[in-house]
Amino acid sequence: MNDDSAVDNSITPEEDIILDFRHVTKKFPGVTALSDVSFQIRRGEIHGLCGENGAGKSTLMKILSGVYPWGTYEGQVFCEGQELKLENRSIRQAIETGIAIVYQELTLVPGMTVGENVFLGKEPLEAGAINWDKLYADTQQLLTKYKLDIHPQAIVKNLGVGKMQMTEIAKALSENARILILDEPTSALAEAEIEKLMEILRTLKEHGVTCIYITHKLNEFFAITDSITVLRDGHVITTQPTPSLTVEKLVSYMVGREMTERFPESHRQPGEVILEVEDLHAADPEESAREVLKGVNLTLRKGEVLGIAGLMGSGRTELAMTIFGEYGKITQGTVKLDGRVIDVKSSREAMMQGLSLVPEDRKRHGLVLIQSILRNISLPNLDQFASWFRIDDNAELKASRTFAQSLAIKAPNLEVQCNTLSGGNQQKVVISKWLMSSPKVLILDDPTRGIDVGAKYEIYKLINDLTAQGIAIIMISSDLEEVLGMSDRVMVMHAGRSAGTLDIAEATQERIMTLATGIA
Amino acid sequence: MNTNSKNGSAQDVAATLVKQFRTNIQTYAIIVAMIFIWILFSLVTNGLYLSPQNISNLIRQITVTAFLSVGMVLIIVTGNIDLSVGKVAGFVSVIVAQLQANIWYRLFPEQDLLAAILSVIAGLAAGTLIGAFQGYIVSYLAVPSFIVTLGAQWAFNGGILLVTQGKTIPANQPYFSWIGQGYLNPTGGWIAAAVVIALLFYAMFNSRQKKLRYGFELGPLYLDVLKTVMYSVMIVIYVAVVNSFNGVQIPVLLLAISAAVMAYVSNNTRFGRYAYAIGGNREAARLSGVNIKKNVFTIFVVMGLLCGVSGVVLASYIGYGTVAAGGGYELDAIASCILGGTSTLGGEGTVFGAMIGSLIMASITNGLQILNVPASWQYVVKGAVLVLAVYMDVYFKKNR
Incomplete structure (x- = not known):
């Protein structure tokens, strides 16, 4: 097992630096991912690494794990006074040096x-x-x-x-990892589990393990880290002790401007009711005796955002999938669109009725990662450009470009493969593909999960643009601030039922949590 | 980005060509490998290898299994496999031979042309039906394709024995034999070449025109022209070579048409696009409204049709139906696809690549035959080449 005392008597007695980045620069053709990055991490601290997607965090971590081996970057990385010289993809060697990564997946x-x-x-x-x-x-x-x-x-x-x-x-x-890198460790965790993880990290700290903590949830930095390094566009903006920072300061370092509002202002005027779900029951497709939805009611108006909150396992995603025709059988209840009862049995039928779903897990359900942006955007919409024997590839490209531009997808062209894009850009591709079918109702299942503050803001603005065009939006989210910041009304789910619907004026985090945990 | 290279210097031209080469490195690598193999064999056989007669033979040798590769690409792209194609093609060939030898002359005496046409129709129909049956079990009854087609391989092996009763059945009436053994006369060959080249140029200019109408930036004209000229030169060389022997073979012509149609379908129709999406990410495709069952079913039907074509050509080419017909062809077809860059994980692969893959396999076998290498060692070399080729692909992907 890890022998902590031996670790403590190491080479740099005056200042106990475990990891030291000195002028690290990493260039890709056409892009400089890291530019003269220098900062230090002290032994035994929890060091937050903060920045938007594309700021250079992952590149830095890939240097530490040998994905980009020694010699493919400029500058030096010292680990406990020794220069780190990892061979190509030698995760084993990184582990032997004492560096271990807990990945997002x-x-x-x-x-x-x-x-x-x-x-x-x-x-x-x-x-x-x-x-x-x-x-x-x-x-x-x-x-x-x-x-x-x-x-x-x-x-x-x-x-x-x-x-x-x-x-x-x-x-x-x-x-015997002495440096533990946690990359977005809480993105799939519920509140209670996050609390538990924080406790574990504190225990690790007591045992002298150094942690590098990467997340998009800014409040976690303040809950757990000792100091924070902010990266932007491959540069180190600052390294500071956490107590000297505030959320506002952190955000402004990240985006390079003062971000006064996390959520863009909106002036929504919801119109008539477009979607009504009454007493919906649905069974697990794997196990038809088990009901997963046990009575869900909701109404949705044109140009409105209905937030859906609820804990993991409350049936949020299952509700979205059921409405979209891709979950188990509806055993009871109705879904009405424009006052007519609809019975969609597949995503194709749902699309034809004017429903779109941006799924929760964009890598598994949203994108064909090995294909280009163009192919992904056009996939559900090929009927618009195709006769039975031919796809008009020019029309396809033109329409896809329009959406890629209006959503500001950052890529040199649409032939770029989706697995090379950042999370925020991937999400924009998924949204583009579902907007092209001109939906009346757009269901967004956790649309900002794992994407950075800047991209989140852009997606919020997009949601406002869409409601202004009269599109009705259901937004499922685990982020309560987001639900409160973006919704007109909030429907809270608990154990497969709608536990209650709150007007935004009366909704607070406490009231939502009370409903979601079933105390009320 | 094309503005500075449009009317640019030789340097710009070279840079653009290098860039083009880099992006299509996989396709080019395999073509380079093929040329290397040709040069090698032509040196050790004192040029015999590249004689018109041998080139002619070599290309005809691949046709029967290449029809199967054409269909196999999309099967593998969707993440499935078809182990039955060899025996299905064999089964079609013995049915067609049986019809030719024992049925038609009783029903339509003295009507050889009608008999040949009916044989073709019957062969294609049989293949298509078999494909539909297997496709139904794979997609609608959700039995893994590996199992279904392995079962079918055994079943149709039995079917061949039932139809032939263990005997060899002749199928050598002139009209019928023309399908597998016939030639276009030299003039016909040149006319066909001229038509194809004219179509290539038309397609190129037409595509540029359309892009202009949509206001898209165009790639440099010389690049498109260069590409089209290159293809044209290849066609001209091929026709010149085979004309100096017997002419363009009918089965090669049929293969070229099948491959062109399937290449078009896989890129330019919803059906083809959906196949790649299913193989790339089944769940994402399903949620995007792709009817996976229907698509996979249709792919098996198309595969069946191509087995039919292959079986008819087989019967006609060898002139009889035999018990051993089609044995092992499925593995040749699969190997050709893999050599040509089709991913065993699904989602990637091209018909063009599979054709080059077929050609490489045949080039090696043919070269070894000329050198009188015993059949035992031919198998060893073939196996080694397949594994080596895929290893190289893995290696280059990793170190790109």
Whole structure:
């Protein structure tokens, strides 16, 4: 296990710097991703790394993990006084140096136990066979040491996201990681789990583990970090102790201008009711006896934003998918569009009725990542350009460009593959593809998840533009401030039911949480 | 970005060409590999390899399995596989031979042309029906294509035995034989070449005109012209070479038409686009309103039709239906697709690449045959080349 005392007597006694970036510059053809980046991280601190998408955070992390090996960048990185010289993609070498990354997407084997995952690739052996007793005992010891509340023999796929993440952290620590990089660790976590993660990080700090913490949720920086480095366009803007910063200051460092409002001003005038959902019940498609929606009611007006709040598992996403015709059977209740009962059985039928859905998980459900922006935007809309034997590729390009430009997708051209785009730009591509079908009702399922402040603001502005055109919007979100900042009314879901609908004037975080947790 | 290179210097031209080359490196790499193989074999065979007769043979050799590759590309692109194509083509070939030998002359005595036409129709219909049946099970009953088509491979192997009763059936009436063995006369060959070249130029200028009408920036004209001229030169060389032997072979002409149609379909129709989207991300395609079942079903129907074409050409080319017909062709077809850059994970692959892949496989086999390398070693070399080629692809992708 990690021997902390040995670590403490290291080379730089006067100032205890564990990681030191000196004039790091990384250039790609046509872009400078990092430009003369210099900052230091002290041993045992939690260091926040903050910046919009494309600011250079991921590039920096890729240098630390050997994706961009030593020699492909200018400048130097010192880890405990030694220059870091990683070979190409040598994650192993990074781990041996003591650097481990907990990725946004978890990298566990779902069918294996916690212990098997933690010791994957380094199982303790006895006479050539795996010594299971030792493996589980060591796992238990590790979990106890860092106060990780999981059972070593639990199967990973049966754990919640929060506990999966703990397993991931345990795995990193089992490698004697002294520097732990957490990239967007809370993007999939519920409030209670986030609190738990914060506790774990504090325990790690007590044990002398240094953390680099990356997130788009600014309040987390203030809850947990000791100091923050802000990156913008590949430059270090500042490194400061957290107490000397405020949210406003941080945002202005990130975007390079004073951001007075997180949400753009809007003057919405909702019109007549366009969508009505009455007492909707729907079953799990995998298990038709289990009802996931147990009575949802909502009304939506033209030019209105209806926010939907609720905890994970409350049925928010299932509601969106059911209305869109891509979830289980509707067992009871009706969906009315323009006063007519509609019964959509597939996304295609939903589109023809004038419904669009921007799904929650843009990489899994929203985009064909290996295809170009153009192909992605036009995919659901090919009927507009095609006869049975031919797609008019010029018309396709023209229409796609119009949307790409009006949504300000940042890319040299539309032939760029989607997997090279930043999260915010990917989301804009998904929104473009769903706007091209000129919907009457647009359902946005967590539209700003994992994207930066600047891109969020642009999406909010877009939502306002769309409502001004009379489009009715349902916006599902885990971010309560966003729900409160953008909605005209808020429908709160709890356990598959609509727990209540609040007018924006009467809605507060407390009232929403009371409804969402089922206390009311 | 094209403004400075439009009327630019030789340097600009070179830079643009290099850029073009980089973006299509995979396609070019495989063409370069093929040329390398040709040069190599032509050196060790003292030029015999590149003689008109051998070129003519080599290209005809690929046709039967290349029809299968043409369909296989889209099957693999959607993330499926079809292991039955060899035996289905074989089954079609013995049915057609049986019809030619034992049925038509009783129903329509002395009507050889009618008989040949009916044979073709029957062969294509049989292939299409088989494709539809398998497609139905794969897409609507959701049985994995690997299983369905493996089962079908065995089933149609049995079917071949049933139809032939273990005997060889002749199918060598002149009209019918023309499909697999016939030639265009030299004038016909030149006319066909002229038509294709005229179409290429028309398509190029037409596309530029349309782009202008939409107000899009155009790539440099010389680049488009250069490309079209290059294709034209290749066509002219091919026709000149085969004309100095016997002329353009009918099966090669049929293959060129099938490949061109499928290449067009895969790029320029909803059907083709949906196939790539399904292979790239099935869930995203489904939520984008793509009817996955219908699309996959249709792809299997098209595959069946191409098995039909392949079977008819096979029966006509070898002149009889045999018990061994079509054995192992499915693996040649799959290997050609993979060599030509089709991703086993789905979502990527082109018909053009698969054709080059077929040509490479045939070039190697043919060269080894001329050198009198025993069949045993031919297999060893073929296997090694496939694995090596895919390794190189993986290597270059990783180090790009």
